[in-house]
């Protein structure tokens with residue numbers, strides 16, 4: 403069968419990083435995906451194989467895919483906006499590219515040749531794009547290039563997409579450049595110079611953008627659009643305004659209102675009209691909430707909210723369906739440990755609590771104090787991954803009387819653990835390598851009938867995503883259960899406890915997986931929905 407004629411949309415960035423290129427890419431994809439198969443690819447210039455071993459403070463959340471890939475957090479946007487289940491191959495880092503080239507060089511694939519950045523690296527990148535296009539039978543491949551034009555790191559990706567344009571021809575590729583148009587406070591007007599310079603940098607690399615999306619604090623006026631059009635050599639209708647918005651879910655609607663979809667249809671000779679009615683309704687619910695609730699997120703990366711990006715989105719999704727604004731109160735649990743704030747005070751103005759995933763000992767005794775307070779004061783509680791493990795530790799210590807109950811993760815930091823209620827997964831024993839070696843990705847969760855979890859999910863089995871090395875120690879399960887803790891979700895083959903709950907409590911659930919990773923605006927993950935719903939009862 404002849405390969406399908408895949409079209410490509412390339413999104414580059416300029417002026418600043420942090421403009422929301424991932425959201426812009428996902429929004430473009432959302433607009434085209436009603437009738438077409440749109441596959442996103444993200445290119446990252448760093449030399450790590452994947453972001454799995456990076457500090458979330460530096461890089462934001464590590465997103466985990468169903469296939470077990472640890473990928474850039476933009477994949478969270480792609481999955482939420484496009485409704486696709488992404489694959490780890492779709493995140494191409496320069497580390498992966500070089501790895502492959504060196505492997506091939508050793509194998510002898512380049513015998514007699516000097517292996518060079520051009521053509522070998524650029525060829526490798528292009529063939530990756532084409533392979534995915536073919537494998538997925540994609541109508542459109544959306545390629546987001548990380549960083550900004552002019553960064554040394556992404557030069558080869560930019561060169562590769564330039565060459566790709568040559569190969570596939572004009573009708574089959576659209577270049578979109580995302581820039582920033584500041585409004586300096588002393589001037590009070592849009593300034594287009596940084597955009598002009600950034601487009602010039604792109605032109606120097608042989609790419610003339612077809613469309614410019616200009617991020618700015620306020621919408622661009624027609625005059626500003628015309629100025630950008632004139633200097634950047636594109637028609638004014640191809641300059642799209644990307645003003646700051648209250649919720650990222652407005653972005654596709656804003657683009658469509660400015661005919662971005664039609665522009666792409668015309669250039670690529672395709673037709674896939676967006677279906678925005680349901681989306682619009684949910685956006686309206688986010689913008690005009692009827693009620694309000696505050697949920698605390700208690701962790702150690704609370705200064706960088708990108709570390710918990712998917713949790714924030716999942717709360718937004720739940721809020722949209724409950725017509726509720728979910729405010730988040732960040733609680734740095736090290737402050738509780740240091741006695742700078744009491745748990746009672748920290749939680750005084752919240753109606754629900756999330757203890758998210760995490761690693762290491764810093765801040766965990768504070769988290770355990772928070773969990774104890776939630777349990778005793780009937781505050782709705784959701785423990786995610788580490789949050790579940792710590793809830794088990796709290797229960798073991800304070801209800802089962804197992805003094806010194808802990809996770810063996812603490813042993814790595816020199817603590818002797820008397821009751822290892824959380825211990826290393828058997829499959830993790832003896833593993834030395836850190837990269838990509840956790841228990842990762844989608845797994846089935848079996849749910850016991852008659853439990854709270856069963857009522858919430860309304861199913862005997864659900865699929866959720868995991869990223870952990872430790873688990874509830876099976877040896878302690880009978881003791882914990884005898885004291886009233888219910889393990890309502892489990893993995894039968896390896897006997898891993900995946901959901902815990904306290905039936906006497908209005909809402910106290912811990913899950914070994916990351917429910918935030920599969921939540922969508924149109925379909926919130928049920929645990930977040932129920933957390934917010936229960937929290938509303940306390941307003």
Ligand code: GLN
Nearest residue numbers: 759760787788870871872
């Ligand atoms: N540190 C814990 C583990 O490895 C929890 C991991 C997490 O929260 N993602 O099991």
